[in-house]
Amino acid sequence: AQKITQTQPGMFVQEKEAVTLDCTYDTSDQSYGLFWYKQPSSGEMIFLIYQGSYDEQNATEGRYSLNFQKARKSANLVISASQLGDSAMYFCAMRPGNYGQNFVFGPGTRLSVLP
C-alpha cells in the first residue's frame, strides 16, 4: 500500500531564510506523481508544485523547489526566502500510477515563519 511520511510535525524558520520540509513515500509503482499542497488557517488546500517519477530535473515553481531523490524515495519541499505568509500546514501527496488510484496524503508539517 502507498504511504506518505512527514516526520516534522512542526518547523520554525526565520523570515527571509530557506527551509526544507521532509517527505518520504512508499510505493511499488514505477510511475507516480508527487505533489505538495499548502493549507493556511482558512482551510483551503493550495497546490504548490508537482514532480513526476520519471522527471530527471527537480521541479521548481517560483520560491518553491522540490528536492527529488528517487532512490531514497524522498521528495522534500524547499521554500526559499520565507515570508510571513508562508506560515501554514504543508502536505505532501502522491498519486500512484495505476488508473483509478487516488491521492494519498501525508500527515502534514506546520510551518511557522518568525519575523
Next chain:
Amino acid sequence: EAGVAQSPRYKIIEKRQSVAFWCNPISGHATLYWYQQILGQGPKLLIQFQNNGVVDDSQLPKDRFSAERLKGVDSTLKIQPAKLEDSAVYLCASRQRTGTELTDTQYFGPGTRLTVL
C-alpha cells in the same frame, strides 16, 4: 476562472442529527472528490465521482454517509445520523481530465468545518 465552491463554510449540529454539504467544482472538471480531514491529519478520500458515476467509495462509511452528483456537475455529501467522530473539515476537490495523466492536480474548495456536539 472560478474555483471550487463549497457551502456552508461552518456547521454545528448535535449527534444523531443529519447534515448536508454542497460542492460546485470548477467548470468543465469531470472528476470530483470528497475528502474528510480530521484535525491534525491529512485529508482522507471519501468518494470520487467521474461525471455522475461513482469511481471509488471504498472509504465511505455507507451506513451513515451518502453522496450524489446527479447531473455530473455539483455534488452533495450527507451524513445521517452524525456521530461525534464525524467532526472534521470536509473538502471537495475537482480535476479536469478523465485520463491517467499523473500531472493532473486536484483543486480544492475552502472546505466545510463540521462540529458535532
